[in-house]
Structures are given as structure tokens and as C-alpha cells.
Amino acid sequence: MxxxxxxxxxxxxxxxxxxxxxxxxxxxxxxxxxxxxxxxxxxxxxxxxxxxxxxxxxxxxxxxxxxxxxxxxxxxxxxxxxxxxxxxxxxxxxxxxxxxxxxxxxxxxxxxxxxxxxxxxxxxxxxxxxxxxxxxxxxxxxxPMAVGLHGVALGQLTPGARVLVIGAGPVGLAAIFWARRVGAGRIVATASSRRRESLARHMGADAFVVPEAGQDLAALAADALEGPPDVVFECAGQKDLIAQAIHCVKPQGDVVVLGFCTVPDQFVPAAAVWKEIRIQFAVTxxxxxxxxxxxxxxxxxxxxxxxxxxxxxxxxxxxxxxxxxxxxxxxxxxxxxxxx
Structure with missing residues (x-):
């Protein structure tokens, strides 16, 4: 063979x-x-x-x-x-x-x-x-769809939850699909370009935002979601995105890390502590x-x-x-x- x-x-x-x-x-x-x-x-x-x-x-x-x-x-x-x-x-x-x-x-x-x-x-x-x-x-x-399903299950979404998905690759798209299936309220996706906006919407996203230089993703997401996200799924696996997710999520919200970042990263623990959020890493x-x-x-x-x-x-x-x-x-x- x-x-x-x-x-x-x-x-x-x-x-x-x-x-x-x-x-x-x-x-x-x-x-x-x-x-x-x-x-x-x-x-x-x-x-x-x-x-x-x-x-x-x-x-x-x-x-x-x-x-x-x-x-x-x-x-x-x-x-x-x-x-x-x-x-x-x-x-x-x-x-x-x-x-x-x-x-x-x-x-x-x-x-x-x-x-x-x-x-x-x-x-x-x-x-x-x-x-x-x-x-x-x-x-x-x-x-790849099971990766997203596992992350959404760990996110413990409740019906009507506001969801932000960072990254619109296959894992992010899978997270959108499952968040919609389990009853999320509004779902917003974000990425560095609009190349996959139509795919994200097809999978169940209500809005797609691409921050321009100087724009605050947390503000854009909250505006599109009509409030800060209850759950943020980090699905891009790039440096600094966990910190971004912590910045965006509501107090006592959840951050689920599905992205596979293979380089050292950092965030300020106090930023997460002050919000009393839960950070959940997910694999397979x-x-x-x-x-x-x-x-x-x-x-x-x-x-x-x-x-x-x-x-x-x-x-x-x-x-x-x-x-x-x-x-x-x-x-x-x-x-x-x-x-x-």
C-alpha cells in the first residue's frame, strides 16, 4: 500500500x-x-x-x-x-x-x-x-466535530446563553454548530478576517466581528450580543487569546480553551480572579x-x-x-x- x-x-x-x-x-x-x-x-x-x-x-x-x-x-x-x-x-x-x-x-x-x-x-x-x-x-x-462538541459540553451552556467564539477555523465552526444545537441565545464569532463569515453564519452564528486596529473586541462582542458573553470559546490557538477571552467574558462567566497553542503564553491571573471566572481547557x-x-x-x-x-x-x-x-x-x- x-x-x-x-x-x-x-x-x-x-x-x-x-x-x-x-x-x-x-x-x-x-x-x-x-x-x-x-x-x-x-x-x-x-x-x-x-x-x-x-x-x-x-x-x-x-x-x-x-x-x-x-x-x-x-x-x-x-x-x-x-x-x-x-x-x-x-x-x-x-x-x-x-x-x-x-x-x-x-x-x-x-x-x-x-x-x-x-x-x-x-x-x-x-x-x-x-x-x-x-x-x-x-x-x-x-x-473535528467531536472536538467542538467536547468543548461545548465542558462549557456548560445554559439555554439562552450569550456566546463568543474566537476563531473561525474548523474547531471554531464546530463550536458554533454545537452551541446552536444546545440552545445558545446569541452567538458571535470573531476572526482576523471575514474569509469564513459565511461559513460561521451557516453553522449558526448571529453576527461576525473583525476588530480593526485600536478597537476593543470586548466592546464589539458585547454590542453584538446585547451584553457580555456568558461563555467564550478560544478556538484559534494563538498567543494572547486566553487573555483576550478573559477580557471579554462576563463576571463569573466561563472561558473554554479549545485552541491548540504550542508556544509559551501568559495572562494576568488577577484579571481572571477579579471576575471570578472559570477557565476550562479541553482536549479531544x-x-x-x-x-x-x-x-x-x-x-x-x-x-x-x-x-x-x-x-x-x-x-x-x-x-x-x-x-x-x-x-x-x-x-x-x-x-x-x-x-x-
């Missing part, structure tokens, strides 16, 4: 021919049909944060969906032909966190991101079978949240499909990957390993 590998910082991904994978006990082999390119893929290969940089010659691609083509011993739920997506990590499968569907917190956590390939092996216990109404592209959207998702996303798509709430702006082949992936390192009109680029 063919698969894309991260060689080292400064070099583009390389597509290599490697042996076809075989399933072990409790595992299945997927024929990958779609895999999305994520911003964290870019962060983990740019070298700006050595602690988060992938080892050389690593596979990557964690937003994938595919078809089961082989099953290993002790596989119980899945059969050849089943369409599935899967968590891109595993745990021991036996501890309390694994049994609760949260292997990301297992002491034996292992990454399993290998979706930029024709085939991949995954553990059956971290898979979600796709409903018949979902396409493979829908399946590959489940992972549970298997139950994966399944919930699939069920919501199955119910017809498929607005996130609009996030997909391009589709590329495995051969075109290295160039498409590097192109996303600069400001782009793309939102979610899907890799189809079988596209010629």
Missing part, C-alpha cells in the same frame, strides 16, 4: 510504498476513503514547539473514515464491508478511563493516527460504525461523543459539510499540506487516497 510519512521538520511529507497492514487480535483493517488535514497536523510538523513535534518518519492523519476490509481474532461487532470512523488513539482497554470511553486519559495512551494512507489498522473498541445515511466525507468530519473527545456526532448527522443536521473546500489525492497531499501553512481560503481539505 501507499502511505504519507513525516520525514523531518523542513521537508514535505513523503508518500511511500509499504507493506499492507494485517489486523491483530481485536483489530480491523480499514480501507481509508477520506482523511481530513487538521491544523494540529501542521503544528506538529513545523518544529516551532519541539515538545509537540512528531518523531521523524511518523505516520499521521487522524480525521479518517473507511471501510472494514479485514478483521482480526476476537473482533465482535464489526464485519467486512462496515463503514466506520475511529478515535485516533487507544488505551489499555481495561482501566476505568478506557471503559468510560476515554482512552485519551489512559496511562497506556498510544496515538494511532495513520489516515493519510490507503489502509490503516484500528482497534475495534475505538470505532464508531457509520449510519447508512452518512458518506465517507461525513465520517471524516466526525473527529470520548467515544460516546464520536457516536453522538454520527447520530446528529444521521438526523439530518449536516451543515458541517460546508466546511469541506477541497479534495486531493494522496500524491497531491505533500503540496496541499505545505500550502496550508500560509493563509489560505481553504477550510477543510479532504484526502482521498484512491483519487487519481
Amino acid at each position: 501507499r502511505a504519507a510519512y513525516f520525514r523531518r521538520v523542513g521537508l514535505p511529507l513523503e508518500v511511500r510504498s509499504v507493506d499492507d497492514p494485517a489486523p491483530g487480535s481485536g483489530e480491523v483493517v480499514l480501507k481509508i476513503h477520506r482523511c481530513g488535514i487538521c491544523g494540529s497536523d501542521l503544528h506538529m510538523t513545523d518544529g516551532h514547539a519541539p515538545h509537540f513535534t512528531l518523531p521523524e518518519n511518523s505516520t499521521l492523519g487522524h480525521e479518517f473514515a473507511g471501510e472494514v476490509v479485514a478483521v482480526g481474532k476476537d473482533v465482535e461487532r464489526l464485519k467486512v464491508g462496515d463503514p466506520v470512523t475511529a478515535l485516533p488513539f487507544t488505551g489499555c482497554g481495561r482501566c476505568a478511563t478506557c471503559l468510560a470511553g476515554k482512552p485519551n486519559f489512559c496511562a497506556d495512551f498510544k496515538g494511532a493516527a495513520a489516515g493519510f494512507a490507503e489502509y490503516a489498522v484500528v482497534a475495534e473498541r475505538v470505532t464508531t460504525k457509520l449510519p447508512k445515511t452518512l458518506s465517507m466525507e461525513d465520517g471524516a468530519l466526525i473527529e 473527545y470520548s467515544l460516546q461523543e464520536f457516536t453522538h456526532v454520527a447520530n446528529v448527522f444521521d438526523a439530518g443536521y449536516v451543515e458541517p459539510r460546508m466546511m469541506i473546500t477541497d479534495r486531493v489525492s494522496l500524491d497531491a497531499l505533500p503540496d496541499a499540506f505545505e500550502a496550508l501553512r500560509t493563509r489560505s481560503t481553504q477550510c477543510k481539505v479532504m484526502v482521498n487516497p484512491w483519487l487519481s
Whole structure:
């Protein structure tokens, strides 16, 4: 089979021919049909944060969906032909966190991101079978949508809450979508440009603000929301945005940090203390949240499909990957390993 590998910082991904994978006990082999390119893929290969940089010659691609083509011993739920997506990590499968569907917190956590390939092996216990109404592209959207769902769940939104979402990339758009689904009152999105305003509104935002030089985001947001936000979701992962979120949120409000900032950052704790706010950091998702996303798509709430702006082949992936390192009109680029 063919698969894309991260060689080292400064070099583009390389597509290599490697042996076809075989399933072990409790595992299945997927024929990958779609895999999305994520911003964290870019962060983990740019070298700006050595602690988060992938080892050389690593596979990557964690937003994938595919078809089961082989099953290993002790596989119980899945059969050849089943369409599935899967968590891109595993745990021991036996501890309390694994049994609760949260292997990301297992002491034996292992990454399993290998979706930029024709085939991949995954553990059956971290898979979600796709409903018949979902396409493979829908399946590959489940992972980024689960990131937003997890953050909104941690934000503890109440019906009618005023919400500010900082960042209009896929994670920010997912946060908007779920905030609307759980009954937020008004939702305002903000970003550094208006490139994704229409997408943000399509996902459920009521307003979109872009502060000009010297303008105060807190004032702009409060004006658009008819009051300061009850909850602020930081979804851009850039330096100084946690401080910005603290500045914007109402007293005794909530700040949820979904952005994946990999450089040192700082804020003044007294600014948060004085407001008595709660700051919640969020990472990944549970298997139950994966399944919930699939069920919501199955119910017809498929607005996130609009996030997909391009589709590329495995051969075109290295160039498409590097192109996303600069400001782009793309939102979610899907890799189809079988596209010629």
C-alpha cells in the first residue's frame, strides 16, 4: 500500500510504498476513503514547539473514515464491508478511563493516527460504525466535530446563553454548530478576517466581528450580543487569546480553551480572579461523543459539510499540506487516497 510519512521538520511529507497492514487480535483493517488535514497536523510538523513535534518518519492523519476490509481474532461487532470512523488513539482497554470511553486519559495512551494512507489498522473498541445515511466525507468530519462538541459540553451552556467564539477555523465552526444545537441565545464569532463569515453564519452564528486596529473586541462582542458573553470559546490557538477571552467574558462567566497553542503564553491571573471566572481547557473527545456526532448527522443536521473546500489525492497531499501553512481560503481539505 501507499502511505504519507513525516520525514523531518523542513521537508514535505513523503508518500511511500509499504507493506499492507494485517489486523491483530481485536483489530480491523480499514480501507481509508477520506482523511481530513487538521491544523494540529501542521503544528506538529513545523518544529516551532519541539515538545509537540512528531518523531521523524511518523505516520499521521487522524480525521479518517473507511471501510472494514479485514478483521482480526476476537473482533465482535464489526464485519467486512462496515463503514466506520475511529478515535485516533487507544488505551489499555481495561482501566476505568478506557471503559468510560476515554482512552485519551489512559496511562497506556498510544496515538494511532495513520489516515493519510490507503489502509490503516484500528482497534475495534475505538470505532464508531457509520449510519447508512452518512458518506465517507461525513465520517471524516466526525473527529473535528467531536472536538467542538467536547468543548461545548465542558462549557456548560445554559439555554439562552450569550456566546463568543474566537476563531473561525474548523474547531471554531464546530463550536458554533454545537452551541446552536444546545440552545445558545446569541452567538458571535470573531476572526482576523471575514474569509469564513459565511461559513460561521451557516453553522449558526448571529453576527461576525473583525476588530480593526485600536478597537476593543470586548466592546464589539458585547454590542453584538446585547451584553457580555456568558461563555467564550478560544478556538484559534494563538498567543494572547486566553487573555483576550478573559477580557471579554462576563463576571463569573466561563472561558473554554479549545485552541491548540504550542508556544509559551501568559495572562494576568488577577484579571481572571477579579471576575471570578472559570477557565476550562479541553482536549479531544470520548467515544460516546464520536457516536453522538454520527447520530446528529444521521438526523439530518449536516451543515458541517460546508466546511469541506477541497479534495486531493494522496500524491497531491505533500503540496496541499505545505500550502496550508500560509493563509489560505481553504477550510477543510479532504484526502482521498484512491483519487487519481
